[in-house]
Amino acid sequence: MGNRKTGFMAVFGFAAGLPYSLLLGTLYAWLSDAHVDLETMGVFSLIGLAYAFKFLWSPALDRIDLPVLRRLGRRKQWIVTAQVLLGIILVTLSQLDPVAALGLFSLLAGIGAFASATQDIAIDAWRVDVADEVATIDMLSTVFQMGYRIAALVGGALALILAERIGWTSVFLVMGLILVMAGVICLFAPDADAIAPSADERDELLELREAGQLSPRVRALALGLVGLLWGWALVTVGVFMVRSLGSDPGARPDAVDFVAKTGPLIVIATIILPAAIAAVLVWLQRSGRHLLPEAVPHNGTGSRAADHLYRALILPLTELVGRMGWGLVLALALVLTYRLCDSIWGTFAYPFYLGELKYTKDEVAIASKFFGVGAIVLGLALGGTLLTVVGRMATLTLGAVLAAATNLLYADLALGGGHMAVISDMLGVTWLVAQLGGEPRLGTLMVTIGMENLATGIAGAAYIAWLSSIVSKGYSAVQYALLSSLTLLVGTLGRGALGQLIQEQGYYRMFVLVTWIGTIAIVLCLLEWWRTARKARA
Template sequence: MADAVAETKKSKPGWGTLLRSLRNPKSGYMALFGFASGLPFALFLGTLYAWLSEAEVELETMGVFSLIGLAYAFQFLWSPLIDKVSIPGFSKLGRRKQWIVPSQILLGVILIALSLSNPTNEAIGWFSLLAGIGALASATQDIAINAWRIDVADEEATLDILSTVYQMGYRLAALVGGALGLIIAARIGWPQTYLMMGAILLVIGIAGLFAPDSKAGENADGTITDELLVSLSKKGELQPAVRTRALAAVGLLWAVAIGTVLTFMYMSLAYAPEDRPNPTDFTVTYGPWIIVATVVIPAFIAGWLASQKAKGENVLTEDLPVKVAVSPLDHLYRALVMPLVEFVGRMGWSLVLILSLVLTYRICDAIWGTFAYPFYLGELEYTNDEVAFASKFFGVGAIIAGLAFGGYLITKFGRMATLTLGALIAALTNLLYADMAVGGANMQAASDAIGFSWFISTIAPFGSDALPRLTFTIMWENLAIGIAGAAYVAWLSSIVSKKYSAVQYALLSSLTLLVGTLGRGALGEMIEDRGYFDVFILTTLIGGVAVVLCVFEWIRVTRKGANSGVVAPDPQAVPAE
């Protein structure tokens, strides 16, 4: 009886569950990997521009570096390699580490090489090549790290906790590579700063050698990857001719998409500055078509294949010899088509709800981020120092606090409850900015009432009287972003299959990133025409749509758990598959 009571106390959700999970070595490695994921992103897409500006690199030339962002936006295009291909000489490291560790070491070497280079207009070619390779390596390790998190999650180091820890490491790296990087560079110089950052990544890469992982060629559950191919020869599987036609269609669509991105990159690097295509225009113009070609149409093809198999049409009536089924084409089918067939077949019509939620949950943050500094510096007329304090130092701390609280809420109340709460408060914080857009009287009054204004004026005496209300507003927004982010990444990780985690997660996360990019143009026009107040009201309403979708997804997940015999208000104990 005493043992049963002790076990009940041990399994009771809350801070105890959170702390036990954080003691698991997997959580420690997850924090390191999260930091390694966030540091290059900050260094290549933010801090690097400060270095180039200080080196007086021409703006037209600097525009080439915006290509780096494409590596992150379209990383799903090479995600099938991460799921399927083993790197010769590195496969013994593990299924995911064979990609993670070499990428981190390569990033460390590239950052050190950048520190030894001279980013002048005359030598910018070599510098930009290094940065481009670094961005590809960074995006590649992100794919593998996200898949690793899904693969290694267990009952103690849960998927929810690992997702939260990952984001904490990522946000901390953004602070180190961003604001702290600027401070360090002002004192010791840019080359020395990038040398230091490169050394950090090399250390993380070496430490990653000792992280747990499933063996290359095996899934997280221990089954041999080739057995997935062998299963294609079994009775009831789709006929080879049908698979080949589906592969031809999907392969052609992916080839066109990859060719389009490569052509754009070549034109941007090889053409004269005045003739180079604009990266934002490219993403807005071609981004939707790339998504249609690589996600939407293949999803319809995958749905048809899944329905054919479910109906018993166009399937094998007897087992085939293995050598007949396992062909080079089937390896491509395994990499490109099977992840979609599995996902569409498992989700069915729920896929519409899931994609709608993916497209709307973080859209406010994704769109608003581009206009944050124009709003702070231009509309509200704060100084650079004030904005840096409120958004970079205090703001990042608030996000990390929000992530920690979000992790606690997930363990206490469940993933879906936290996901819905995160969507609600993230939407409502747009109303705080709406108040700021018309003077911020309510935010100032609230800040004064709880003593926050006194606190900020004490720790930041350099700011104006208006700094407390900006910091107060950013604090609440970032707390909400932290809670919502912890739940969103955990939910996104939970709906993908461990067998195809790299491809499925990369596709879904890329949708989240691209939809924000596509909406910025329209939002910018609305700011010009209507002003910031109306924009914040609109983003609140968009956030409200996400809340409604979260409720429907919560209902779907709860019913799924009930139908599968799982008695729980939230499926966090259910395997990701």
């Protein structure tokens, strides 16, 4: 934390986690207290789509500068602007009545989610761009997540506690002022431009109309295809948002169904198919086909605009495909499966704790929010240490093993928790809980959640470090946003079938199945480890 880059990374992580926790979690508690109906709150949940589909506007952050603020640096201009805007939005929300001013309230919340997702894109890119031999990508990724998790605790559990005492108005006012303060602090963060080449500098090194480059006709065809795919995705999301915000509740589409069914199609249209097109372009370039024999000048504003769009949409993909080759297929498979163990059953966590195991809400809050978040932060610290001691791929593989194995702890809970109770007794947690006036069985839940979150912290530290390592400086905003979007959407695909499995065969069978699913990520980690080791030797 003594390193300047690492210290600011912690601030960035906190500033990224706080609005996410407030807008997608704590805000609903305020709406509930204000007696806003559930149907209206369901419409509010749509603001979460800004995070799921943030990659759709990520190319703009690599190519567009904000007036006056460009002097801050191409990453900081977006980060600081988003933080200050978020602070102003939260302060404004604190002064509104969510019932009397519901329209303005929802509009500001939606803008806040968009600004928060934009901040995430810029922060992820900044982390990749400023990493060096001292402030390594592994350490920066770990510290970012620690700040993010602490912010989740502040914006979640602490905000709820404060709301009981000082009211929602004061809570959101304080949180808004914290974000404005973060924006001021981040003015002094290192500038990524001094470390990584900007998109404009890369353009100077790669003039698309020089001899040896792909012909304008081929580039135009590729740009047209990718443009149609991205255009369809943008229109689809836009139409869905407009329909969802309509005045007729019966005409509103189902948000969960949209993400589960249309979400994968959007990912295919904006990531998978464009990556295939990029692979064809790389093959044409390397095989010497359809190349310009000599430099060709621009023939007007249209050709310049086409080249500009080509750089924004196509070049980040061709760079990634050209650099990783067939290894990108393995990387995409790992992105799709690595966090599957954690994400796929998360929706059923509270029904499992409250309905199946019959714990109280207070017990679940203590075990999952306070004790659980502490365990995640400890796991992140341990993961960061392992990254520096045994290396990135060893830690990534260990994280996959632990993430899969900890599902067996929940399987034991589903059978009565006999083994976990013994472990809780051995660790002294049962005794501590009893001394504090709690039920002894709470210790069993705390140990189970704690061990799982410890594994989640280790896996999370390794995964974000690995994901950050496979994107390149200069194209980091687009590449990281595209890859991370796969992680956000992957857990939604199997939840319907998983819910049916729970209903028919119980939670125990579900946890055993998820453990087996986790072995897929373990195998892929070993293959990726072998690939990177072979590449290093070569």
